[in-house]
Amino acid sequence: MITDDEIVPLEVQLEWQERYCRSAGSPTSAEILRAVLNDLDGPRVLAEVLSSRTRFGDLIGLRIMAAVHRLAIERLASSVAIFAPTLGGTAPSSSPDPERATRDFHAAVIEAIVAHSAMVQSSITEVPQTNEVGRSRLLRIALSRISGDVRLCEFGSSAGLNLRADHLPGDASLEAGPMPRVIERRGCDLSPIDPTTTSGRARLTSYVWMDDLDRFERLRHALRVASEIPAVVVKADATDFVGALELHPGCTTVLWHSSMWCYLAEPTRRRIGELTDELGAKATAKAPLWHVAWEPIPDDRERHELTVQIWDGTAGSGAIRTLATGTTHGREITLTRDGRGGSAGSGL
Numbered sequence: 001m002i003t004d005d006e007i008v009p010l011e012v013q014l015e016w017q018e019r020y021c022r023s024a025g026s027p028t029s030a031e032i033l034r035a036v037l038n039d040l041d042g043p044r045v046l047a048e049v050l051s052s053r054t055r056f057g058d059l060i061g062l063r064i065m066a067a068v069h070r071l072a073i074e075r076l077a078s079s080v081a082i083f084a085p086t087l088g089g090t091a092p093s094s095s096p097d098p099e100r101a102t103r104d105f106h107a108a109v110i111e112a113i114v115a116h117s118a119m120v121q122s123s124i125t126e127v128p129q130t131n132e133v134g135r136s137r138l139l140r141i142a143l144s145r146i147s148g149d150v151r152l153c154e155f156g157s158s159a160g161l162n163l164r165a166d167h168l169p170g171d172a173s174l175e176a177g178p179m180p181r182v183i184e185r186r187g188c189d190l191s192p193i194d195p196t197t198t199s200g201r202a203r204l205t206s207y208v209w210m211d212d213l214d215r216f217e218r219l220r221h222a223l224r225v226a227s228e229i230p231a232v233v234v235k236a237d238a239t240d241f242v243g244a245l246e247l248h249p250g251c252t253t254v255l256w257h258s259s260m261w262c263y264l265a266e267p268t269r270r271r272i273g274e275l276t277d278e279l280g281a282k283a284t285a286k287a288p289l290w291h292v293a294w295e296p297i298p299d300d301r302e303r304h305e306l307t308v309q310i311w312d313g314t315a316g317s318g319a320i321r322t323l324a325t326g327t328t329h330g331r332e333i334t335l336t337r338d339g340r341g342g343s344a345g346s347g348l
Helices: 010-023 027-040 060-073 098-115 117-123 133-143 161-167 198-206 213-226 238-243 266-280 337-341
Strands: 007-009 053-055 149-155 182-189 232-235 251-258 289-297 300-311 320-326 333-335
Touching: 007 010, 010 027, 010 053, 010 060, 027 060, 027 098, 060 098, 060 117, 060 198, 098 117, 133 161, 133 213, 133 251, 133 289, 133 300, 133 320, 133 333, 149 161, 149 238, 161 182, 161 213, 182 238, 198 213, 238 266, 266 289, 266 300, 320 337
Parallel strands: 149 182, 149 251, 182 232, 251 289
Antiparallel strands: 007 053, 289 300, 300 320, 320 333
């Protein structure tokens, strides 16, 4: 399997992302990438716009999809918007003549990228801002096993929407009990987004796959919650953020991240792990640390696992337990034996 840090031809990354979009039920998003791939294999109009090689884990395909979607959202590409269900358009696959609609959509995508090449090039240099709020369902599974107050900390927060997980929809059948009281919500991101601004909302919306209406509605709800429940997201590197964390007596510190490991180089991942272990070594029963992560299963980039490490000063602290597995956006979740065995306030 290709590693996240491997430098590959652009086509390799786009082909993988296209396949993933189709398997996840998002054919319109897949067709954006197919349009680009067809061009690179033929006329190569986009060869001057896009780099020929890329780090696989940078997920350039997601960035291109978001750039095209944003052009449609901001009414700069009306010929794309008419095919975007998130904007009231009709997906090519739902057209009376799917083949013709797909050809027209491909042409519209290429035209939009060329016409707004500077904006597209700028967009694809930005780290993806998905931070899908459906993943809050996974965080809630862990939170439901904590008694007492919680300080919720997250790196790779984007707009901090998942820092409001206790106010977002969950699944009672997966949770061990009610949500604990969250007394602090703090995250970091290299490029934080303010979800209360028009530009912030547009950028977040652009990363929703343009035919995934369920995700679109989840985001709309989360944006309403964000306008009512404050959270702090600072501009900072993940390593610096984790290194500065402190434990507070009388509450559980939860360090959370989701689907962002691939964007970090291996040395950075190791350093974050070391810093988390160092912080965990300071934990006590009165000031415990939970490290909760929703990241790809090793050797299976298309499946994720919910892992939890708990430090509370007792023997065995820091052991990794897997509570659930599922698809990246949190749509399909299956509890593991450890996940099924937990109870409210039990730790695990």
